[in-house]
């Protein structure tokens with residue numbers, strides 16, 4: 001297992017091109033696979049998770065070509081239409097990727113063949129009942145370990161449309177139901193009491209499906225004819241946040257992040273940071289394939305910190321690790337509430353955050369659905385041995401926190417960053433001023 005040492009830094013500065021957005025990459029790949037013809041997807045994420053989606057699609061007889069043009073990953077997917085998938089000879093491996101597993105469960109439920117979907121030890125511990133339950137209402141037949149965990153044995157079935165209200169604010173569950181709705185005759189609707197990221201709706205529309213939103217309800221018509229497209233994926237804001245965090249921790253820092261995805265259902269983190277006093281700038285804002293994209297600039301500033309709770313949490317869910325790790329560097333500290341979902345991510349993120357923040361000398365109160373991290377610890381945080389428990393976002397959040405601590409930190413199992421951001425440490429190193 002690789003380890004990485006992180007020494008304190010004076011500041012960071014530079015211009016950064018981010019990897020393609022992970023959430024959008026999964027969706028474009030899946031919809032291109034269900035479209036008729038050759039789709040070209042540029043700036044596809046190099047994240048291991050997004051490669052897992054491509055691997056699964058290949059096993060379902062979809063044509064997948066991966067090329068790298070001057071560092072710009074392009075994926076060409078040749079689909080044969082909504083009825084074009086074929087049974088895989090072996091089980092499908094989603095690796096560490098919850099999005100791959102939950103979205104593909106929706107797609108595979110409505111096929112004429114059976115599939116087995118599995119994943120790594122972390123993914124096999126994550127709850128799948130949340131997708132099985134609505135899909136069973138549509139007529140799906142899915143066997144799971146203890147009715148909740150992968151491996152999932154999915155028996156392809158004829159599906160009926162449903163009107164479903166999300167029980168957990170989860171874009172993955174919403175997407176699984178909408179994707180299954182493509183194989184049902186009629187209109188499938190999902191009501192989301194709390195707004196979650198809408199990349200599936202945007203991508204469905206882009207590939208030619210009939211999608212409508214009325215208030216909190218989103219609907220899709222079944223059996224569409226999806227058309228192959230040329231699309232470009234914006235940079236991943238959830239990855240950008242680690243660099244924003246570094247600039248905010250280290251006085252004198254200044255960064256420009258190019259071509260960042262700024263979909264309003266994803267960009268709440270920028271509002272939170274601005275509200276805490278961060279000088280976040282946005283320029284060159286434009287639309288691309290239905291998604292917002294722009295350049296984000298940041299300079300160092302002292303942060304107030306504050307409380308995060310309620311409906312905001314669903315829109316910040318992947319950024320909470322970085323925001324929590326900024327806690328000791330803020331004036332008032334950071335309090336995270338209503339976030340029990342963090343316990344069923346790639347690791348129990350509440351426990352792992354509390355453990356590693358304490359290793360660095362921060363004062364943390366752990367609660368069932370969140371944590372409170374005391375502020376004003378700048379200068380008192382110590383370098384420490386960090387155990388991210390195989391969770392990419394933990395490894396990156398603590399690598400950043402370590403830049404402002406006293407003494408060297410060691411990040412165990414540092415290779416896990418490749419789940420969402422291969423090359424993270426190299427890019428970070430290139431921006432550091434010591």
Ligand code: S3P
Pocket residue numbers: 022023024099169170171172173175197317318
């Ligand atoms: C994702 C949705 C979120 C997020 C995950 C990616 C997506 O999960 O945490 O990293 O691409 O739909 P939930 O839908 O389970 O909240």
